[in-house]
Amino acid sequence: MNRESYNKIAEIWAEHRHSSFVSQIIVDFAEKLSLNAKVLDIGCGTGMPVAGYLASKGLLVTGIDFAEKMIEIAQSQQIPQTQFLVSDFFDFETKETFDGILAWDSFFHFPKEKQAMIYPKVARLLNSGGYLLFTHGDDDGEHTNPMMGEEFYYSAILKEDIIQLLEANGCEVIDMIKDYREKDTHRGLVVLAQKK
Template sequence: MDDISAKNIISLYQRHADIWDKLRKDQRFEQAWLDSFLSLIPSEGRILDIGCGAGKPIAEYFVERHFSVTGVDASEPMISICRERFPEQRWQVADMRSLSLNEKFDGLIAWDSFFHLTRDDQRAMFAIFEQHANPGAALMFTSGPGNGEAIGTFEGEDLYHASLAPEEYRALFDAHGFREVKMVAEDPTCAGHTIWLAQFKG
């Protein structure tokens, strides 16, 4: 698969942040999953949104429900939009692959961001998830339904995606202290997303 398209993900979202935001911000198809995620988090708990984009609709949903959000994204224009929209929350330009905040959170989410990483980078992310998780913390991310790579398009450019096999994600949960709560492959109620929800045993 094309290594160049994998390396260009950050640049793509930097250059097309405004267009992506306009397309994405008013969609709420993932609400049922967000509610399941929040059900595992203490009231007014702290959430780390990894690959937060421009903050809508996901971070916005958490803020509306009185959770504290720290959002990180490698696209500086996306973070700038977040800071304008939700100045009371914390936003940081950062590459998730090298994330080290020296803090722990009650929930970690990487929705439609984690699956842009190569498979090796996805494997390495589980140590980062573990590093930032309080005991009992919820973890939710989207992946592909099976092992492989795929190239989509956005604004006429290649858009890289990758996924591990379900059994490998489960092995990584075990290795890093998480237990699987729920997984649905290509959920028809959530725009065909494949979603993983887990909890850190601590």
């Protein structure tokens, strides 16, 4: 459902997101990373504004998204220090590891039955001392909601389960903000963790 829906709204999404702001939390995340640090952007969409911002700060960004049209737009912008790949997160394979992993508005699109599978994979991809920043739903369950005229699937697990899964995979929660609001945006849960 989500791949098809995102492909349908790709042009509208690009227009909307390219004029959007970069969250202060993402700005703070970028500041934790050194020059030429490698960042994986999970669910990168069209690459703007987030991947573009990270690259402008001297970071090497790999963006993945399963919506082909989103990646086409991202690649067409030729943002320096970035590469954009069509890939579902669970199918993504690389020998690279990353100093930072960002999943801004993507984990909550993953199937409920796969939520627990996120954290061991992220831990394998993350270097020791690396940071993970992600948004998540704040209620256990799954539902669909319309956006830009198309239907999208969402799911979430309990925040206590997220903490347990992160810790079980060698990551420590640094910050967890419920009901995060910034300008005209709202996220149920924002989590920053670091691999020990």
